[in-house]
Amino acid sequence: xxxxxxxxxxxxxxxxxxxxxxxxxxxxxxxxxxxxxxxxxxxxxxxxxxxxxxxxxxxxxxxxxxxxxxxxxxxxxxxxxxxxxxxxxxxxxxxxxxxxxxxxxxxxxxxxxxxxxxxxxxxxxxxx
Numbered sequence: 001x002x003x004x005x006x007x008x009x010x011x012x013x014x015x016x017x018x019x020x021x022x023x024x025x026x027x028x029x030x031x032x033x034x035x036x037x038x039x040x041x042x043x044x045x046x047x048x049x050x051x052x053x054x055x056x057x058x059x060x061x062x063x064x065x066x067x068x069x070x071x072x073x074x075x076x077x078x079x080x081x082x083x084x085x086x087x088x089x090x091x092x093x094x095x096x097x098x099x100x101x102x103x104x105x106x107x108x109x110x111x112x113x114x115x116x117x118x119x120x121x122x123x124x125x126x127x128x
Contacts, residue, residue, distance in 0.1 A: 026083045033079015037072045044068045059123055066115045070108050077104050 081101045
């Protein structure tokens, strides 16, 4: 019963002349962001890791490992932001949405910076 209602509601939204286009655009942007993020993850893990592994130091390997996941999340977050901002029905909330995404960007960047600082401190203070 609930499943039928959900399908009927989805069919009505898609058939709506304005909402159907907005929902399609939203889904297309999110899927596109996920595809770009996945491709970047493959590039980081497959190609950049090979390039970085040729160097003598392990510091660049660790830096690449630290920035790989946050870069993926950043691409997904940017795609999600653009997808949400493409919805005209949320126009009144755009300033709030921007603030929420700013917090997300800040958290990701802070996560990377803290891990890099931790890496550098552990690397330079290592007793040999």
